Amino acid sequence: MDQNHEEQIIKSFIVKRLQDRVLFELSTKKYRDKLHSRLTNYFETTVEKRYIRKIDFIKIPEIIQLLKREGAPSICYVCHTTKSMMENTIN
Numbered sequence: 001m002d003q004n005h006e007e008q009i010i011k012s013f014i015v016k017r018l019q020d021r022v023l024f025e026l027s028t029k030k031y032r033d034k035l036h037s038r039l040t041n042y043f044e045t046t047v048e049k050r051y052i053r054k055i056d057f058i059k060i061p062e063i064i065q066l067l068k069r070e071g072a073p074s075i076c077y078v079c080h081t082t083k084s085m086m087e088n089t090i091n
Contacts, residue, residue, distance in 0.1 A: 003027075009077070013051050022046075 003026075010022050025031035025038075039046055055066070067076055 005077075013047055015046060015048055018046055 006026055007023060010019055010026070014022050022035065022039075025035045044052065058066070
């Protein structure tokens with residue numbers, strides 16, 4: 001993902017008091033690798049609460065249905081707590 005896209009995501013979804021720190025962590029190799037763990041383990045205090053929706057593990061077709069039902073645009077960037085599923089774009 002490009003740096004501009006990452007910055008837009010941080011400014012849109014991360015609580016204001018942590019945005020500068022998260023942007024810094026993304027910009028350095030040392031902290032970037034640790035950031036996933038921090039975001040995963042502390043997402044309830046890191047991500048704006050209005051964007052959090054805890055759901056049981058579901059398959060990608062079910063995620064697509066959920067996003068469509070909620071009025072998401074045709075292209076979405078999905079973040080997931082499982083690193084192997086992070087940074088997937090769903091069309």
